[in-house]
Amino acid sequence: xxxxxxxxxxxxxxxxxxxxxxxxxxxxxxxxxxxxxxxxxxxxxxxxxxxxxxxxxxxxxxxxxxxxxxxxxxxxxxxxxxxxxxxxxxxxxxxxxxxxxxxxxxxxxxxxxx
Amino acid sequence: xxxxxxxxxxxxxxxxxxxxxxxxxxxxxxxxxxxxxxxxxxxxxxxxxxxxxxxxxxxxxxxxxxxxxxxxxxxxxxxxxxxxxxxxxxxxxxxxxxxxxxxxxxxxxxxxxxxx
Numbered sequence: 631x632x633x634x635x636x637x638x639x640x641x642x643x644x645x646x647x648x649x650x651x652x653x654x655x656x657x658x659x660x661x662x663x664x665x666x667x668x669x670x671x672x673x674x675x676x677x678x679x680x681x682x683x684x685x686x687x688x689x690x691x692x693x694x695x696x697x698x699x700x701x702x703x704x705x706x707x708x709x710x711x712x713x714x715x716x717x718x719x720x721x722x723x724x725x726x727x728x729x730x731x732x733x734x735x736x737x738x739x740x741x742x743x744x
Numbered sequence: 745x746x747x748x749x750x751x752x753x754x755x756x757x758x759x760x761x762x763x764x765x766x767x768x769x770x771x772x773x774x775x776x777x778x779x780x781x782x783x784x785x786x787x788x789x790x791x792x793x794x795x796x797x798x799x800x801x802x803x804x805x806x807x808x809x810x811x812x813x814x815x816x817x818x819x820x821x822x823x824x825x826x827x828x829x830x831x832x833x834x835x836x837x838x839x840x841x842x843x844x845x846x847x848x849x850x851x852x853x854x855x856x857x858x859x860x
Contacts, residue, residue, distance in 0.1 A: 639784075664848070666851075671853075671854075671856075672853055672854075673748070673835060673851035673852050673853040673854055674787075674835070674837075674849075674851040675851070676848055676849075676850075679848060720786060720787065730792075730839075731777055731789045731792050731800060732777075732789070732837075732849055733789065734779075734786045734787040734788075734789075735786055736785065736786040737785075737786045
């Protein structure tokens with residue numbers, strides 16, 4: 631069965647600093663991996679996804695993530711944090727063998743200090 | 745292009761009442777997923793439906809919860825005899841095909857249920 635672990639429920643960075651949100655997955659089949667962002671009282675918005683091909687994927691708002699099969703990781707990064715990046719971030723893996731629902735991690739709340 | 749529409753956005757019920765949450769998927773989408781988000785927790789899968797069929801209900805509580813996606817009209821998540829523990833945000837997502845193939849779900853803004 632697929633599962634996702636996000637290390638750190640809260641991450642705080644200064645504006646302009648590197649953002650690194652960690653995600654490790656477990657999957658019995660080649661995974662589809664996703665990062666979603668949730669702003670307060672809103673739904674989830676797709677940041678980026680990995681399905682096949684290039685292991686470094688770029689998303690919206692300057693975010694990117696790298697699929698590392700050997701480490702079963704899909705960490706999210708952004709070189710320079712902006713105040714508007716403050717939100718909750720969810721890593722997810724697709725349950726491809728069971729109808730394709732997404733299985734989410736617990737989420738990481740990102741705070742950005744001025 | 746309307747996205748996934750959920751209503752009501754906020755719902756208050758007393759213990760023992762019924763809650764009905766509605767979800768209209770994006771135009772052309774025939775696959776609907778319901779998730780529940782409890783405070784300080786991630787999203788937990790509840791049920792996956794296609795038109796008139798429940799495909800996967802492995803995340804649905806065995807009692808009081810039901811879901812449908814009729815041929816015409818929105819998908820409905822129904823909670824009977826609500827209890828305080830049902831207080832949560834309920835999110836609906838849709839996809840063009842099974843998300844295993846398309847790889848992406850489009851989410852609504854959620855329905856926030858408060859049980860007094």
